[in-house]
Amino acid sequence: MDTPKIAIIIPCYLQAKYLDTCLESIYAQKYTNWECIIVNDGSPDDTAIVAKKWRAKDPRFKYYEKENGGLSSARNYGLQKAQAEYIQFLDCDDFIHTDKFEIFKNELETSSHDILLSNFQMYYRKKTLPPFCDLKESYFDYTSILLHWDIDFSIPIHCAIFKRSVIPSSGFKTELKAKEDWLFWIKTFEKNPTTIWKDQTLNYYRSHDKSMTKDRFFMMENTKKVNVYLIEHIKEEYIGSFMASTHERYMLTLKSMDDEINNLKKSFENPNFSQLKNTIKQYAKRFWRKITK
Numbered sequence: 001m002d003t004p005k006i007a008i009i010i011p012c013y014l015q016a017k018y019l020d021t022c023l024e025s026i027y028a029q030k031y032t033n034w035e036c037i038i039v040n041d042g043s044p045d046d047t048a049i050v051a052k053k054w055r056a057k058d059p060r061f062k063y064y065e066k067e068n069g070g071l072s073s074a075r076n077y078g079l080q081k082a083q084a085e086y087i088q089f090l091d092c093d094d095f096i097h098t099d100k101f102e103i104f105k106n107e108l109e110t111s112s113h114d115i116l117l118s119n120f121q122m123y124y125r126k127k128t129l130p131p132f133c134d135l136k137e138s139y140f141d142y143t144s145i146l147l148h149w150d151i152d153f154s155i156p157i158h159c160a161i162f163k164r165s166v167i168p169s170s171g172f173k174t175e176l177k178a179k180e181d182w183l184f185w186i187k188t189f190e191k192n193p194t195t196i197w198k199d200q201t202l203n204y205y206r207s208h209d210k211s212m213t214k215d216r217f218f219m220m221e222n223t224k225k226v227n228v229y230l231i232e233h234i235k236e237e238y239i240g241s242f243m244a245s246t247h248e249r250y251m252l253t254l255k256s257m258d259d260e261i262n263n264l265k266k267s268f269e270n271p272n273f274s275q276l277k278n279t280i281k282q283y284a285k286r287f288w289r290k291i292t293k
Helices: 016-027 047-056 071-081 105-110 142-149 180-189 214-232 236-269 273-293
Strands: 006-012 035-040 061-066 085-088 115-126 127-129 158-163 195-206
Touching: 006 016, 006 071, 016 035, 016 047, 035 047, 035 195, 047 061, 061 071, 071 158, 142 180, 142 236, 180 214, 214 236
Parallel strands: 006 035, 006 085, 035 061, 115 195
Antiparallel strands: 085 158, 115 127, 115 158
């Protein structure tokens, strides 16, 4: 059997209800030379049942189980199992357009570029919505990703198909529980990869109440860890600009949190009990993490 050209790596943890949609978007691809690595990261829900159903349906789906180690650990495990030249990372609550691989067929077959990039839209309650940022071809370089990430843009990881040779040998940093993708992008673009950008919506980023990106304190904690790492590792010529962008990023986060507090105040004035319940749960989780460290 020929080696597949592209491997889709799908880490799974507590998102079984979205997994069918994710795997269907792979199964329906018009370009067929792929393998799909499903990594169950110790998930206690129905992930195994859903994944084994798809494995039985098509042998291109490969299913693995491991102890829970977090998103980075699961992606790294998938990289170890993948055989293909190109890698598509896809979180199990997201999905891609069924034409995506076919649209990039020429680039895949000729290995002409290191990173194949395309645009995205949000997906919320069965509706597509505008993206949270406007991606531009001018953003896809080392300096922009280092200095303007979370200020002007960020790139959902499934917007890219990576040639394996440009993926950092260490993969994703397992000490990070969030923002691991930002560091991954920086380390990848240190290699000055060749890119191609197709401004077509080929990726869908699901928004839901249990997304870890909703927890601002959690995201800030991990952003701080990335900042500390980068200050120790980036070239001296970037330090001044990086410190300035770090301050700007921090101020934007504070403003966003202030907006969240104001919205919370309004919810008490005009109660939306579902929203209020979710907000209280988020703050309770943050408090629990702090007292159990």
